[in-house]
């Protein structure tokens with residue numbers, strides 16, 4: 001297995017089909033610019049039901065890599081208002097797989113649903129509400145009704 005794919009699998013990201021990367025690298029005197037697009041789709045765990053949720057990847061990114069001695073200090077970075085991606089490299093080579101990995105991780109949404117109206121998992125009995133309705137909602141009574149019930153009893 002591709003090491004990048006293997007690593008994704010570890011954190012629950014499964015490419016649905018191979019990701020297509022179109023990357024351009026421009027080497028400058030003391031930095032390297034990378035610009036590219038990544039396209040594909042990955043399978044993530046649905047936030048509600050933990051089922052498979054498809055996430056389309058369409059990333060347009062650019063990043064600049066500098067060597068450690070050229071990396072701006074924190075103070076300098078604060079002055080730079082422009083939020084660009086600045087990374088470190090060892091001055092000889094860049095691990096493109098790592099660049100791609102980072103971009104995809106940045107693109108993963110915090111919440112992802114298998115479908116817009118995913119019913120999720122019942123908090124009470126753990127039923128997958130997309131598959132069955134367990135009826136727990138009726139039990140989850142409105143406090144006003146339980147007051148009535150007490151009266152009846």
Ligand SMILES: [Zn+2]
Nearest residue numbers: 046049114118
């Ligand atoms: Zn779901």
Ligand SMILES: [Zn+2]
Nearest residue numbers: 122125134136
């Ligand atoms: Zn239930």
